Amino acid sequence: MYMGPDHGGQIMKNSNFKSTSNRSAPTKYRTILHIDANSFFATCETALHPEYNLVPMAVCGSAEDRHGIVLATNALAKKYGVKTAETLWSAKQKCPNLLLVRPTYGLYEEISRKMNRIFYDYTDLVEPFGIDESWLDVTASKKLFGGGKAIADAIRGRIKQELGITVSVGVSFNKVFAKLGSDLKKPDATTIIPPQSFASVIWDLPVNYLLFVGPSCARTLNRIGIKTIGDLACANPTTLKEYLGKTGVMLQNFAAGQDYAPVTPMGYEPTPKSVSNGMTFRANLATPQDISFAVTYLSMSVAERLRKHGLCCNTVAVTIRTPNQQSFNRQAPLNHATCLYSEISKKALDIIAENQYMHKEIYSLTVHAEKLSPAEDSFQQQLFADDWELNYKKHYSLESAVDSIRARFGRTAIGIASAVKNPLIV
Numbered sequence: 403m404y405m406g407p408d409h410g411g412q413i414m415k416n417s418n419f420k421s422t423s424n425r426s427a428p429t430k431y432r433t434i435l436h437i438d439a440n441s442f443f444a445t446c447e448t449a450l451h452p453e454y455n456l457v458p459m460a461v462c463g464s465a466e467d468r469h470g471i472v473l474a475t476n477a478l479a480k481k482y483g484v485k486t487a488e489t490l491w492s493a494k495q496k497c498p499n500l501l502l503v504r505p506t507y508g509l510y511e512e513i514s515r516k517m518n519r520i521f522y523d524y525t526d527l528v529e530p531f532g533i534d535e536s537w538l539d540v541t542a543s544k545k546l547f548g549g550g551k552a553i554a555d556a557i558r559g560r561i562k563q564e565l566g567i568t569v570s571v572g573v574s575f576n577k578v579f580a581k582l583g584s585d586l587k588k589p590d591a592t593t594i595i596p597p598q599s600f601a602s603v604i605w606d607l608p609v610n611y612l613l614f615v616g617p618s619c620a621r622t623l624n625r626i627g628i629k630t631i632g633d634l635a636c637a638n639p640t641t642l643k644e645y646l647g648k649t650g651v652m653l654q655n656f657a658a659g660q661d662y663a664p665v666t667p668m669g670y671e672p673t674p675k676s677v678s679n680g681m682t683f684r685a686n687l688a689t690p691q692d693i694s695f696a697v698t699y700l701s702m703s704v705a706e707r708l709r710k711h712g713l714c715c716n717t718v719a720v721t722i723r724t725p726n727q728q729s730f731n732r733q734a735p736l737n738h739a740t741c742l743y744s745e746i747s748k749k750a751l752d753i754i755a756e757n758q759y760m761h762k763e764i765y766s767l768t769v770h771a772e773k774l775s776p777a778e779d780s781f782q783q784q785l786f787a788d789d790w791e792l793n794y795k796k797h798y799s800l801e802s803a804v805d806s807i808r809a810r811f812g813r814t815a816i817g818i819a820s821a822v823k824n825p826l827i828v
């Protein structure tokens with residue numbers, strides 16, 4: 403949950419923002435929404451218990467515990483000056499009649515899911531940022547639903563009507579400014595920060611309004627004379643780097659509107675550069691049968707992950723550790739790109755045999771798939787003999803069928819017969 407502009411500590415959590423300065427500027431402006439529920443826990447409670455709105459109310463940690471803190475407040479409690487993250491003791495001083503309500507996390511999760519379902523009616527590019535905030539990239543949805551403001555107002559109206567929750571929406575051309583926009587007007591409001599005139603809208607605001615400028619960062623900036631977002635945008639980059647390192651440069655880019663981080667949907671996994679699977683088995687691999695089993699077992703999950711990402715490998719590598727902890731690594735190119743475990747394991751066994759390891763003891767073994775390429779490109783570039791292609795397709799459908807059985811019934815549902823009760827892995 404977002405608790406005011408104190409968000410300096412989140413910078414490492416959100417890796418999407420890390421390398422924004424390396425990304426090139428898009429040729430067209432995007433339309434990004436940041437939707438933030440107002441006093442989320444309190445609004446969820448009052449949606450369920452409208453009577454809570456008649457008195458000053460706070461959702462809080464353990465009320466019996468003197469160290470409990472306020473997690474969210476309703477409008478009446480706000481009038482008494484009760485604030486989020488304040489201790490209960492202090493809140494009670496300000497408002498002796500304050501109604502204290504314990505959080506119902508299941509309810510908040512359910513309402514959060516329902517909010518997200520509404521977002522997906524407008525775009526599938528939805529990136530949650532905590533339970534009550536999300537970014538939406540609606541660039542491609544504008545033709546269908548109108549401009550950024552129209553979409554923001556429509557979503558805001560639906561959430562209010564269908565769920566009884568009020569949200570604030572920021573509309574801008576990047577994630578940082580959209581987030582800033584959702585903080586500017588509360589509750590139940592839409593704020594636009596346009597690409598052509600963002601400086602006149604936000605450059606006079608205190609620098610700590612910017613995402614990732616936490617209290618200690620703001621103190622450092624203030625000390626060197628940077629009070630506003632505009633000051634940060636126009637500051638000397640060398641000075642910023644001296645005081646804040648890379649973060650200083652990144653924050654200056656943000657202040658100047660140069661944030662190109664994409665809205666990354668939930669469950670998104672970046673394309674891997676290589677796929678490996680290694681294991682220290684329960685006993686040393688001592689026979690060619692053991693080694694063959696181990697290689698097959700490891701290659702199966704390597705191939706499965708390649709298929710999941712729609713990739714093929716052009717090189718296979720093997721890393722071996724011997725019982726006296728010596729390490730050996732060799733790689734070999736494949737004749738054609740593949741995502742089949744039968745071909746990956748054959749190449750891995752060739753490497754092991756060629757390097758005279760078939761009859762030595764092995765402590766641990768890793769199979770790597772490297773030089774990855776998209777499966778479609780890989781097939782198009784290869785001229786296959788008809789029977790080879792047929793054979794490949796046959797194996798591909800067999801191995802993909804295993805993938806779907808495992809996805810449905812779990813990894814142990816199907817596998818190689820030699821894995822059953824094999825003392826090397828059981």
Ligand SMILES: [Mg+2]
Pocket residue numbers: 403404438439440441442534535
């Ligand atoms: Mg919120």
